[in-house]
Amino acid sequence: MKRITGTFLAKKFIKLVTLLIAVCVITFVLMELSPIDPVTAYVGASTKVGAEQRALIAEHWGLNQPPMERFVRWFTSIIRGDWGMSMIYRRPVLEVIGQKFLSSLALMSIAWILSGLIGFILGILAGIKEGKLADRLICAYCHILISTPTFWIGMLFILIFADTLGWFPVAMSVPIGVLAEDVSLLDKISHIILPALTLSVLGTANICLHTREKVSDIMKTDFILFAKARGESSGRIVRNHVIKNVSLPAITLQFLSFSELFGGTVFVEQxxxxxGLGRAVVESGLRGDLPLLMGIVIISLIFVYAGNLIADVLYRVIDPRIGEDWNI
Incomplete structure (x- = not known):
């Protein structure tokens, strides 16, 4: 096992800080170029709000200041640990993100585990049955998944499992009109199953096709042919030789899927x-809630970067030749 040097960590940290600054600047500029008026989005369609009141609202939220001044003020506040107030929820940004992120984390965790397990199992099955009917069906299934939009799969699941069969609720994370203390664990599970299944479809195909390719290569090696010549069964070959050789690359690829997972969350939650956090991104963008949007951008970037960093570390553990910044 090799250890990570300080240089490696320093490079990763500098890259993270650079990405954070660049993404924050780009997000701010895009919001400034957006035709959405934050004050109009704040007051809604009400015609009772006059020009004087609109000016007071803009002054209260600092929207009457020049863009550069607002960005510098926001950036210095972030450095001090003050993430500001959300215009939509009238609460501190960190409080809103904390609540939304926990909901999204539960959804993403279930989908992440399901996609990894299902994709890994299907990939092994397709690899050991290469060229046969099972392999062709699994590959066709994966290619269909890759080319199908996530939101369309979600609507299809609602139509079949919620509307037609009535097995699961249509939407929301808890039953409508029920007090928080009256919501049971079974209610939460029944509401999260369909969104989690929809989101898990996003990563299943990549894991499956990658695992299939690795298994196919392993099944053609000399030690597998020797194991078959010794009379070992297919199940024993898979358990003793295939799984341990393809599991680490599959796990590494699974961590790299954090960005796709978070992007899919936006569509699924809509x-x-x-x-969750994905729905809050859309709401903050459409209603001009810049403090909340910028806060979510920072959290999501750190979340995705953490997944890529873990994958990078695992790659270097698997193949030491990759790690130039590692010391024995």
Whole structure:
């Protein structure tokens, strides 16, 4: 096992800080170029709000200041640990993100585990059955998944499992009109199953096709042919030789899927009206809530970067030749 040097960590940290600054600047500029007026989005369609009141609202939220001044003021506040107030929820940004992130984390965790397990199992099955009917069906299934939009799969699941069969609720994370203390664990599970299944479809195909390729290569090696010549069964070959050789690359690829997972969450939470971080991104963008949007951008970037960093470390553990910044 090799250890990570300080140089490696320093490079990763500098890259993270650079990405954070660049993404924050780009997000701010895009919001400034957006035709959405934050004050109009704040007051809604009400015609009773006059020009004087609109000016007071803009002054209260600092929207009457020049863009550069607002960005510098926001950036210095972030450095001090003050993430500001959300215009939509009238609460501190960190408080809103904390609540929304926990909901999304539960959804993403279930989907991440399901996609990894299902993709890994299907990939092994396709690899050991290469060229046969099972392999062709699994590959066709994966290619269909890759080319199908996530939101369309979500709507299809709602139509079949919620509307037609009535097995699961249509939307939301809890039953409508029920007090928080009256919501049971079974209610939460029943509401999260369909969104989690929809989101898990996003990563299943990549894991499956990658695992299939690795298994196919392993099944053609000399030690597998020797194991078959010794009379070992297919199940024993898979358990003793295949799984341990393809599991680490599959796990590494699974960590790299954090960005796709978070991006898919935005669509899934919109389709199922799931009150998570992905839905908050859309709401903050459409209603001009810049403090909340910038806060979510920072958290999501750190989340995705953490997944890529873990994958990078695992790659270097698997293949030491990759790690130039590692010391024995």
């Amino acid at each position: 389709v199922f009206s799931y009150p």
